[in-house]
Amino acid sequence: MDLSAPLAWLVDEASASPEPDRFLSELGRRLVADGLPLAGGALTLAVPHPIIARRTWLWRAETDVVIESLGFAGAVSDRAGAEWLAELGPLLEQSTGSETERAPLGWAGTRPFGPDETAQLRDVARFAAAPLAALAERAALAALLDAYLGRRSAARVRAGALTRDSGETIRAALLYADLRNFTALSETSEPAEVIAALDAWFDRLAGAIHAFGGEVLKFIGDGVLAIFPVSGSPGEACDAALRAVGAARAGMAHLDQTRQADGLPPLSFGVALHLGDVFWGNIGAADRLDFTAIGPAVNLVSRLEGLCRPLGRSVLISGAVADVASTPLLPLGDHPLRGIAAPCAVFTLPDA
Numbered sequence: 001m002d003l004s005a006p007l008a009w010l011v012d013e014a015s016a017s018p019e020p021d022r023f024l025s026e027l028g029r030r031l032v033a034d035g036l037p038l039a040g041g042a043l044t045l046a047v048p049h050p051i052i053a054r055r056t057w058l059w060r061a062e063t064d065v066v067i068e069s070l071g072f073a074g075a076v077s078d079r080a081g082a083e084w085l086a087e088l089g090p091l092l093e094q095s096t097g098s099e100t101e102r103a104p105l106g107w108a109g110t111r112p113f114g115p116d117e118t119a120q121l122r123d124v125a126r127f128a129a130a131p132l133a134a135l136a137e138r139a140a141l142a143a144l145l146d147a148y149l150g151r152r153s154a155a156r157v158r159a160g161a162l163t164r165d166s167g168e169t170i171r172a173a174l175l176y177a178d179l180r181n182f183t184a185l186s187e188t189s190e191p192a193e194v195i196a197a198l199d200a201w202f203d204r205l206a207g208a209i210h211a212f213g214g215e216v217l218k219f220i221g222d223g224v225l226a227i228f229p230v231s232g233s234p235g236e237a238c239d240a241a242l243r244a245v246g247a248a249r250a251g252m253a254h255l256d257q258t259r260q261a262d263g264l265p266p267l268s269f270g271v272a273l274h275l276g277d278v279f280w281g282n283i284g285a286a287d288r289l290d291f292t293a294i295g296p297a298v299n300l301v302s303r304l305e306g307l308c309r310p311l312g313r314s315v316l317i318s319g320a321v322a323d324v325a326s327t328p329l330l331p332l333g334d335h336p337l338r339g340i341a342a343p344c345a346v347f348t349l350p351d352a
Contacts, residue, residue, distance in 0.1 A: 004120070006030040007127045014131035020045060021057045021066040023135055028059045031124065036117055037110040039089040042081030044104050045136045047143040049073075055139065056081045060088070061110075081106050092121055104132055150215040152229070153291045156281075164289060167281010171234065172227040172293070173241040173273060173321065174301040175214065177205055177248075179222040180268040180309065193264075198222060201267055204251035212244040217292050225302075227278070227293055234275055235324040241273050242327045245315055245349075270308030274301035275320040296340075303337040304344060311335075315352035319345030 003011065009030055017023035024043045032038050044056040054071040058081065069080040085091050085108035092107045105125055107113075113121065145154035161167065179185075179201055186194050205224055206216045214228040228237040228244075248271070256266035276297025282289045304316050311332060322329050322345070329347040336343050 004034055006034050006124060010124070010127040010131060014128070015134045017131065017135065020055070020135050020139060021059075021068065023131065024057050024059045025064060025066050027124070027128070028061060029064065031121075032061055034120075036120065037113070039108045039110045040085055041108070042085050042106045043132075044071075044081050044106075045132075045139050048140050049143040049147055052143070058084050092118060104136075149291055150217060152215050153217070153280075157291060161281060161291070162289075164282050164284060164286060167279055167283075167291075169277055169295075170227075170280050171230040171237075171275070171277050172280075172297075173214075173230070173234075173237040173275050174278070174293075174297055175209065175224070175226040175228070175241055175244065175271065175273055176298075176301045176305045177224045177226075177269060177271040178305055178308075180270065182222040185265075197264075197267060200255055201252070201269070204255060205248045208244045208247035208251060211247060212240040214241060214244055225293070225298070227280070233324070235326060238273070238275055238321045238325040239327060241321070242317075242325055242349075245271050245273065249314070249352075268314070270305050270314055270316070272301050272305035272308070272316045272318075273321050274304060274318040275324065276300065300337060300340055300344065303340055304346070306338070307335060307346065311346070311348075313348045313352050315349050317347040317349075319347065322347045 006027065010027070014023060014027070017026065020043055024041055028038060028041045038061045040061055041059045042056055043059075044054055046054045051073055052070050053073040056069040056071065057066050058069060059066045069084070071080060082091065085106050088108040090109045090112040092109065092113050105128060107121055109117075142154065142158065145157055148154075149157060156167075185197065189197075201222070202219060202224065206226075209216055209224075209226045212228070214226045216224060216226045218225040228241045230237045252267065252269065259266060274297055276295070278293040278295040278297050280293045282291055283294060284290045300318065304318060308314060308316055313332070316332075317325075317329055322331075328350065330350050332346045332348055334343040335346050
């Protein structure tokens with residue numbers, strides 16, 4: 001069978017495209033080289049994610065640049081690709097005939113497409129079905145891993161860190177946070193109210209952590225373990241963790257105002273920060289693994305958080321963080337920690 005160069009690429013090579021954006025730009029360039037008057041293209045894939053329903057990649061022929069648009073779950077309509085293409089030029093959308101079952105590829109031309117060009121793009125849509133199925137499967141897997149493991153940990157797993165004990169020792173600022181009086185809340189509230197409180201707490205804390213470059217490793221009951229890996233100087237990672245704590249406290253203060261207006265009690269919490277080396281990788285049974293961080297530094301930060309209530313502070317910071325952070329901190333002296341051999345120099349934020 002004598003295939004055009006773009007169709008031959010779709011049959012022989014396209015399934016190996018590492019990412020959807022690379023697939024779209026490569027296909028677009030090949031179609032332009034084959035004589036099609038393309039102004040741009042759009043590729044949309046559905047993804048199984050708690051927030052994002054679909055991802056759309058938008059390619060502009062003039063610059064060969066691809067940008068991404070996200071469609072969120074619950075949105076009334078998402079026609080980002082079609083609307084963007086319509087601004088570029090005459091639209092040829094590979095529609096299956098319904099608003100909700102639109103095919104993933106769409107194209108805009110520098111002029112209206114002729115009958116032969118339309119037929120060629122229809123062939124492209126048919127030949128692209130198999131490689132797009134492979135891309136969609138990989139995109140779905142990536143979305144699931146990101147949602148359940150976190151972006152950095154998911155990237156490590158996708159890169160092949162699949163066996164028990166596979167991992168590495170990294171230096172990171174560690175954050176451990178825990179709600180106060182959660183047991184009492186659980187015993188006196190309806191399950192739906194407890195879950196809503198937990199979700200609101202995790203939203204404020206995890207949102208702040210991710211906003212400043214950290215990653216949530218674990219939700220442990222009503223607690224959170226997160227890391228801010230040291231990629232530059234240790235002080236930068238510690239400052240980022242401190243900024244995340246500040247943002248989380250502001251978010252929780254606003255949440256408590258809303259809860260009090262609804263006649264609900266405030267959600268008090270404690271947060272601890274420490275800087276140290278951790279083993280970051282796979283731990284668990286032979287056939288059931290957890291990608292997490294362990295080590296003395298993790299033990300210390302969790303024990304340090306346990307001092308928040310006795311010391312009457314909502315934020316406690318180890319001497320290791322205080323030594324390198326640029327934020328002014330208030331010293332609270334050295335304190336013994338359960339299970340830790342040496343006393344820990346403890347600091348706090350002046351307003352915590």
